Amino acid sequence: MKQKLVPLAFVACCLPAAWLGMQFARGALGADPIAALLNDLGYTAFVLLALTLACTPLQLVAKLKWPLLLRKLLGDFCFFYASLHLTTYVVLDQGLNFRDIVKDVLKHKFIFLGMATWLLMLPLAVTSTQGWQKRLGFRRWKRLHRVIYLCSGLASFHFLLRFKTPRFETAAWMAVVVVLLLIRVFDALLRRSKRMV
Amino acid sequence: MTPNPKYVASEKPSSFDDITSYNNFYELGVDKEDPAAHADKLITRPWTVSVEGEVGKPQKWDIDELLRAFPQEERVYRMRCVETWSMVIPWDGFPLADFLKRHQPTSRAKYVSFESVVQQQMPGVGGYSGIPFPYKEGLRIDEAMHPLTLLATGLYGEAMPNQDGAPIRLVVPWKYGFKNGKSLVRIKLQETQPLTTWGQYGGGVEYGFYANVNPDVDHPRWSQAKERRIGELTRRRTLMFNGYDEVAKLYAGMDLQKFF
Numbered sequence: 001m002k003q004k005l006v007p008l009a010f011v012a013c014c015l016p017a018a019w020l021g022m023q024f025a026r027g028a029l030g031a032d033p034i035a036a037l038l039n040d041l042g043y044t045a046f047v048l049l050a051l052t053l054a055c056t057p058l059q060l061v062a063k064l065k066w067p068l069l070l071r072k073l074l075g076d077f078c079f080f081y082a083s084l085h086l087t088t089y090v091v092l093d094q095g096l097n098f099r100d101i102v103k104d105v106l107k108h109k110f111i112f113l114g115m116a117t118w119l120l121m122l123p124l125a126v127t128s129t130q131g132w133q134k135r136l137g138f139r140r141w142k143r144l145h146r147v148i149y150l151c152s153g154l155a156s157f158h159f160l161l162r163f164k165t166p167r168f169e170t171a172a173w174m175a176v177v178v179v180l181l182l183i184r185v186f187d188a189l190l191r192r193s194k195r196m197v
Numbered sequence: 198m199t200p201n202p203k204y205v206a207s208e209k210p211s212s213f214d215d216i217t218s219y220n221n222f223y224e225l226g227v228d229k230e231d232p233a234a235h236a237d238k239l240i241t242r243p244w245t246v247s248v249e250g251e252v253g254k255p256q257k258w259d260i261d262e263l264l265r266a267f268p269q270e271e272r273v274y275r276m277r278c279v280e281t282w283s284m285v286i287p288w289d290g291f292p293l294a295d296f297l298k299r300h301q302p303t304s305r306a307k308y309v310s311f312e313s314v315v316q317q318q319m320p321g322v323g324g325y326s327g328i329p330f331p332y333k334e335g336l337r338i339d340e341a342m343h344p345l346t347l348l349a350t351g352l353y354g355e356a357m358p359n360q361d362g363a364p365i366r367l368v369v370p371w372k373y374g375f376k377n378g379k380s381l382v383r384i385k386l387q388e389t390q391p392l393t394t395w396g397q398y399g400g401g402v403e404y405g406f407y408a409n410v411n412p413d414v415d416h417p418r419w420s421q422a423k424e425r426r427i428g429e430l431t432r433r434r435t436l437m438f439n440g441y442d443e444v445a446k447l448y449a450g451m452d453l454q455k456f457f
Contacts, residue, residue: 030230031219031427032282095431103420110418161418164280165327165398167227 002066009070013077016044017084034092039162041088043169045081046159049152050176052078057183072128075148079125086118113158120151152177198289198354204272211284213353215427220360221278222379223326224319231320232360238319239359239380246365250310250385253301260364266299267291269350277410277439279373281432283424288368289351294342302338302386309341310334310391311367312383328394334378335391335406336369339447345370348381371441373408405457409448410439414457 020040023029029036055071058064094101104111124145126132133141156174160166222232225239244260258266269289277283297309313332315322322330340346347368350357357363362379369376375395385391395404403417412422412435423432438444448456 031215032229032425034425034430035282092430093425093432100420100423107415108418108420163227164395164403165223165227168325 002069005066005069006073009073013048013073013080016040017081034088037088038085038093041081041085042159042162045078045085046155046173048074048078048081049148049155050173050180053148053152053177053180057180060183060187076125076128079121082118082121086114089114110158110161113154113161117151117154117158120147120154124148124151149181152181198269198271198351200271200273204274206273206285206287208275208285209428210273210287211427213355216284216286216352217358217360219282219427221280221374222360222362223328224313224315224321224330224332225360226320227326233358235320236359238316239314239363240316240318241359241364241380244364244382246381247383248296248300248385249383250387251303251306252297252386253303254299256300263365264350267296267348271354272347274345274347274368274370275439275441276368276370276374276377277424277435279375279404279408279416279421281419281421281424281435282427283439284427287353288347288349289354289357290347290349290368292344293346293348293367294344296348297341297384297386300386305388306386307338308387308390309336309338310383310385310387311336311378311381312385313362313378314380314382328398331382332378333392333394334367334376335393336376337390337447338386340369340444343444343447345441345444371410371438371444373404373410375404376408407448407453407456409444409453409457410435411437411453411457413437414454 020029020037024033024037027033052071052074055067055074058067090096090101094104105115106112124147127136127141127144136144156170156177159170160174162170218233219229220232221229225232225235242260246258246260246263247256248258249255269291271287271289273285273287275283276286293309311334313330313334315331317323336346348365349362349368350365352358352361357366362377362381365381366379367377367381376393390406393404393406395408396406398404410421415421421435424435425432
């Protein structure tokens with residue numbers, strides 16, 4: 001079962017993209033399919049971010065080992081969906097009008113936050129392999145990958161600013177992310193206090 | 198429905214399907230598909246529209262009485278949402294000016310306020326949608342009396358679908374869509390500028406009273422220079438006053454950055 005976990009998760013993570021692609025091609029995404037695509041791809045990326053963050057807490061709190069096997073996959077797919085989300089914005093929504101895109105990023109916090117999130121996730125995606133862990137050394141690699149916490153904050157506010165009024169789901173997912181981060185903080189403090197004894 | 202030859206389509210009208218399945222009507226839910234999905238949660242009969250305030254002849258109209266008293270015509274207008282999407286809609290309705298004149302506005306009537314319905318079974322009422330209800334909007338008296346301003350009671354020759362603001366709603370095509378109060382129950386003429394729902398949101402920095410379509414005045418969070426016409430793949434340039442230049446004289450000398 002454990003051997004099948006990663007391949008199964010891989011397939012599961014591909015499904016939202018396959019579904020959205022099919023619906024888009026069929027014209028089944030409603031009156032504004034580009035907006036729907038942007039929303040759904042962004043939401044998928046955000047959920048995957050939360051799932052990635054949940055792996056270690058599940059091991060810490062529930063002593064489960066199998067979530068850790070999925071962490072890299074979930075993180076990679078989070079970046080994948082964030083990249084699809086960004087591509088949809090640049091190509092479909094803005095029609096590759098780079099002057100307007102630069103203006104948007106610089107003038108509007110909402111877009112700036114999204115762009116910053118993706119840019120910060122890029123080095124994490126690149127260095128997500130064991131090869132890079134060795135190259136950087138585990139300590140440095142771990143410190144680099146703590147950037148995901150900053151990304152969670154930026155992505156949360158990007159999501160919060162998306163609609164005219166903030167959506168309830170946004171607040172709910174933000175609460176989940178905060179709890180997951182608190183578990184990590186709590187655990188780090190506990191370990192530090194144990195070392196001092 | 199008789200088309201008014203002054204207001205026929207110069208561009209392709211949006212499909213009835215799109216117009217009735219992509220709506221902002223938070224009382225029926227905050228997602229675009231919610232108002233159509235929960236359309237049955239708006240009860241449109243019996244319905245009263247009360248005209249009050251600075252008028253010589255206040256009246257509480259039964260909606261069917263109102264529909265018989267004011268014959269409707271078809272007018273095809275552009276509609277531009279503040280969220281940067283737009284449609285072209287064949288409304289059926291009659292000028293607000295005709296309606297207001299029937300009630301004899303006094304000399305103290307400087308503004309018109311509009312109040313939308315609240316019914317407890319509407320899913321957004323009593324839930325969280327970010328704005329309080331009843332939904333309130335307002336116009337300056339000259340905007341209300343402008344020949345373009347419509348009270349709409351139908352579209353595409355059909356009675357107004359619930360999700361589009363049945364049984365009667367405001368249409369002011371040179372302003373952002375949120376100015377167009379749906380499912381009206383009260384129209385009040387008054388001396389002072391009315392408070393509006395979106396004008397009070399977030400400290401009033403995002404949505405103004407005038408809300409004229411203006412590509413040069415950005416929303417704090419996004420640009421207003423371009424819009425997506427529903428059904429098209431590329432964005433198009435947004436036009437000043439949504440292309441209705443005939444209203445420019447209403448704002449001559451006004452700072453449209455300040456009075457956004």
